[in-house]
Amino acid sequence: FPNPAASNGSYFWSTGGDHIAIGQNHAFDWDVFTHEYGHYMQKMNDTARNPGGKHYIDGNLSGFKQGARTLTKEQGIQMAWAEGWPTYYGTFLQISNGAGAFGIYGAGDLVYTDTGNNFAYHLETNADLARPNGEDVELAVQRILWDFADQPQDENDEVTFGHQRMWTLLHSAPKPLTLNEFRAKMDGETPPGSYTAGTQQQMRVKYGAIYHDLGVGPAPTAPAEGFTGATPPKFTWQRKGAGAAPSYRFNKFNVQFYDKDFKAITFTSPEIPTAAGALTNATSAEWTPTQEQWDQIIAGGEVLHWGVLGSHDGAPATGPYLGLTRTIGGASIAFVIDNTGSMGGEIEGVRQALTLFVDMLRVLALPVNPKIEVVSFWDDVSHGAASNDLDVIQTQINAMGAWGGGDCPEASAQALASAAKNMPKGGTIIFATDASPHKGYDLGGIKTALRAKGITLNQIVTGDCEMSSPDGWAKAIQEASCNPDYVPGDEVFAEVEWWSDVVCLDCPEDDSAGRAMTPNILKTLGDWTLPPVSSVAAFTDLASASPKGHFLYMPEAKWGGDGRTAFVNTVANTALAAVVPTILATQPRSGAQGTTLDVLIGGGSTNFRNNSAVAFSGTGITVNNVSAATETELVANITIAPDAELGFRDITVTTVLGAGVTETAGGTGQFQILAENTNPALLSVVPRTIAQDTVETLTISGANTHFENGVTTVEFGEGITPGTVTVTSPTNLQVQVTVAADAPVGFRRITVRTGDEVLVLNNTLVLVETLGLAGDLPSIESVLPRWLPRGASNVDLNVTAVNTNFVNGETTAGFSGTGVTVVGTTVAGPTTATVRVNVAAGAELGARDVVLTTGGETAVLIAGAAVVDLITAEQARTRLLEGFDAADTNSDGLLSLNEASAAAEGLTLAIFDQLDSNGDGSLDMDELSAGGCGCGCNKSDFSLDGLKKRLGDLFLAGLALGLLAAWSTRRK
Incomplete structure (x- = not known):
């Protein structure tokens, strides 16, 4: 060092002593330094057989031409390991030594940065370089090693060995020299600490998911997730393996079947060689079981899983690698229930509610009952038998009980991930707990799995081990990230490890360098070594993966009385919503006599629109107006009469869907009327969920309050900055808030001050990291x-x-x-x-x-x-003319496809193109008027007076379309 002979060439060699040569353009590339130092460590520990020479990070090395030499399969898989391991090693070497605290560009992060060759890529995600494809790709080796070591769960990764344990395994006999040798060694290993839970077979399935994620393990393609049928389906999969020309793709396969828990192999197909006609094409293979084999397979249970083991018999033989698994059958409804001792009261309520649900199913007499699975968890997870026999389900419900054990934290994240695996697309999970999830469990992978299957997740949480992160918590962990010598306060154990995505705010970052990491993330992850987790913070974040689901916080369930009644009603409604349109609950869940307030109404299996009508059972409640926020949430402004009868009221929402179809959503006891109370109070906030690094307008309503423009102020705590408060009435106000990127997540206390009137609303407004999936996920x-x-x-x-x-x-x-x-x-x-x-x-x-x-x-x-409903071009033209101003959200006199689609339900691309006579990709008044305006007219010259007879109530039409457009904008 440096290497004056080359600008970009950097390498390690040992002729005449050990040397590292760094090209001139790599002078500031720490990742290149530590990668080459990794080669030196390989020599010192005898952990590589590198054939040397030119190579590419993301290409197959088997069959790669290095001038006159073409790498063999053996050389290709050896080079992939020899080049992939140093990048993995160099990354955790920097982080473990606190390089991020130096504030050096590109140091101590998860992004490999090579400024000399002008590229950078992330070691953890697949967003910046295409997913690798083969055991002979060094990028696959790098990322597989990282996924085995890091905390779960990203994509399908549920494995955590920790980097210390990985070092020991990689440097003890037999030392792996290829990815295949690593696979063989890890097949007999289990992670340390609390992530050892599960049988060795269960762990092999989890390892296979990582091989699949990085393009090595076979990828199943058919039958579809959740397939059922008495006739054997054709099983197809992408072969994967190594090399493309010549091909070293896997050429021998076994299709393997597992029980619902992955604890037992229930059937293994005969070996399927591609030479025997199983080759679908160059990249795929297939197998169809005989009827006798299929009968044996489906006799294994109502819920099964299958995956493909792939091998290649060319020297050296490699495999079998397992890939991702898919589900056969599966429960369309899963009750995932915490059964620890602290849930004693709630468990009794759950039994009552689910018994009511089963009784409702008997009354409905559906042609086929939904298949239901009961999953219980404490520090482990247990699956009951999935069945559509209501007597079997009732027996499992009757057996529910709170059995003691540690009360916090629990295996809730693992239980949700497990339930999602047993569920086909479009299923529903009803989840109840009073405890936080195990520490160190990244929920990102669970969110991805829920979103990929379109699973509706309804969560009912009655307690929290830690509550929300306190003010100052975010600042503390950022300080810890920047300071590797940070010493935490008194703990049961000696040291605290921080989340892997903690950032050093003062460390540099741009598109080609990541956020600096704390060295603490590299140690073995165990539940006791990480910061406390709030169930509210964790599960509200998880809720963002299920836009049709709901997060319901009901601590009153532990109080008995009306609180327990509300809990039972909510659980029963939530279960029923998995089958028919139902109203689950409201926020707030109660209102006092003589008040007017906004009520957020949550539905399941619903299609709310602005034309939805809301009704309450009994008398004394007037619905003033209704607006739909999503298909499963709407806001109703209601007035409760001073003499309205006290008690619980049922809510019904009817929605005209068209073609003579009207959707009716009902339920039991979703709203409670309380006795008149003249004390001022805050009642609700809409929306109730906001995200970091966003700007949002909140509407806050109260009762007996005295809000006043210029006097009333609003506070939300650290990281949320309120703008100007606009008071629309003494009991209603709006305020735009700016949420910082590092604002503490969880419930946020709302404080409203009007002179001496100081009011607080707790456990209502929730701050989450993101309203959807993480920014780097597909x-x-x-x-x-x-x-x-x-x-x-x-x-x-x-x-x-x-x-x-x-x-x-x-x-x-x-x-x-x-x-x-x-x-x-x-x-x-x-x-x-x-x-x-x-x-x-x-x-x-x-x-x-x-x-x-x-x-x-x-x-x-x-x-x-x-x-x-199907509409014609003329119907679309009429609707767009009538609602042009409201649909033109940017007031440019043109309707884009997005604007036109929001305004004209049923508009297709073909109709839009038909109306777009000048082909400019937008619609103007000339085109929609079919020339009636004349040449040269523009939107500002066009009068709406001639259209008013067809418009009817223009104001209401504009209001509805404006709300729809605003909703569409918010959901992007």
């Missing part, structure tokens, strides 16, 4: 138009996504529910595609989830499309 941003008109053929939908790798011929599309058939998917780029569908004339009206799958990558937009 997701669909928009589907335009979003309408699926009944009976329409060849309807094109334009899909725009982020962090995806769409591939023509590989990417497939799907929709929740039935009646929508995908004709084809055309990929325009890694993040854009057009999906063509046919919609059955009898397709059920309402929202549909949109799913695009590319190999192991799944991108979803919940309720991204909706089945509606």
Whole structure:
């Protein structure tokens, strides 16, 4: 060092002594330094057989031509290990020595930065370099090693060995020299600490998920998740393996089946060699069991899983690698219930509520009852038998009990992940706990799994081990990140480890360098060594993955009386919502006689619209107005009469969906009327969930309050800055808030001051990290138009996504529910595609989830499309003319496809193009008026007077469309 002979060439060699040569353009690249130092460590520890020479980070090395030499399979997999391990090692070497605290560009983060060759990529995510494909790719080796070591759960990674344990395993006999040797060694290992829970077979399945994520393990493609049937399906999968030319892809396979818990292998297919006709094409293989084999397979249980073991018999033989698993059968409803001692009162309420739910199912007499699974958890997870036999389910409900054990924290995150695996697409999880999840469990992977399957998650939380993160907590952990010598306060154990995504605010960061990490993240992760977790903070964040679900905080369930009654009603309503449209609960859950307030109404299996009508049982409650926020949430402003009868009221919401179809959502006792109280109080806030690094307008309502413009102020605690307060009435105000990127998450106390009147609202406003998935995960941003008109053929939908790798011929599309058939998917780029569908004339009206799958990558937009009535071009023209001003949200005199789609339900891309006579991609008044305005007229010259007879109530139409447009903007 330095290497004057080369600008970008950096390497390690040992001829005539050990040397590291660093190219001139790598003078400031710490990642290059530590990578080359890693080669020296390999020599010292005899942990590599590197054939040397030119190589690429993300390409197959088997068959790679290095001038006159072509690497063999053995050389390719040896080089992938020899080059992948030093990058993994160099990364944790920097972090473990606190390099991030120096404030040096690119040091101490998870991004490998090479300024000399002008590239950078993240060791943890697949967003910045395409997913590798093969055991002979050094990028796959790097990321697999990191995923085995780091905390769960990102993508399908549920494994944590910790970097200290990984070092020991990689440097003890037999020392792995290839990824295949690493696989063989890890098959007999289990993680240390609390993440050892589970059998060795369960751990092998988790290891296979990591191999799949990084493009090594076979990727199942068919049958679809949750397949059921008496006739044997064809099983197909992507082969994976190594090399493309020549091909070292796996050429021998076994399809393996597991029970619902992955604890036992229930069936293994005969060996399937691709030479025997199992080769579908160059990259895929298939197998169809005989009827006798299939009968034996499905006899293994109502819920099964399957995966593919892949091997290659060319020298040296490698495998078998397991890939990702899929589900056969599966429960459409799962009750995931905490059964520790502290849940004693709630468990009795859950038994009552679920018994009521089973009784309701008997009354409904559905053609086929839903398949239900009861999952209980404490410090471990137990699955009951999944069944659609109501007597079997009732027996499991009767057996529920609180059995003691540690009360905090519990295996709630693991239980949710396990329940999601046993569930087909479109299922519902009803979750109840009073405890925080085990510390150190990243919920990102669970959020991804829930979103990918379109699972509705309804959470009922009655307690919290830690409550929300206190003011100052975020600052403390940031200080710890910047200071490797940070000494925490008194703890039961000697040292605290901080979250792996803690940032050093003063350390540099840009597009090619990541956030500096604390060295504490590299030690073995055990529950006792991490900061306390708030169940509110954790589960509200998890709720953001399920836009159709709800987070309900009900500590009053522990108080008995009306609190317990409200809890029982909520659990019963939540369960019923998995089957029929139902109103789950409200926020607030009660109101006093003589008050007017906003009530947020939460539904399940609903399709709320601005035309929805709300009714309360009994008399004394007047509904003043209703506005829909989403398909499952609406806000109703109500007035409770001074003499309204006290007690619980049932809520019914009716929504006209079109074609003579009206949706009715009911339920039991969702709202309670309390005795008149003349004391001032805060009642509600809408919206009730906000995210870090956003700007949001909040509406706060109260009773007997005296809000006054220029006098009233609002406070939300650390990290939330309020703007000007606009008072709309003595009991209602609006305030725009700016939320900092590091604002502490969890419940935020709202304090409203008007002179001497100081009011507080607790346990209502929730701050989460993000309202959707993490920014680096694959997701669909928009589907335009979003309408699926009944009976329409060849309807094109334009899909725009982020962090995806769409591939023509590989990417497939799907929709929740039935009646929508995908004709084809055309990929325009890694993040854009057009999906063509046919919609059955009898397709059920309402929202549909949109799913695009590319190999192991799944991108979803919940309720991204909706089945509606078919309209004609003339009907669309009329609707757009009538609502032009309200639809033109940016006031440019033109309607984009997005604006037009929001204004005209049922508008298709074909109709839009038909109306767009000048082909400029937008609609103006000339085009919509079919020339009636004359040449040269513009929107400002056009009078609405001539349209008023057709408009009816223009104000209401504009209001409805404005709300719809605002909603659409918020959901992007």
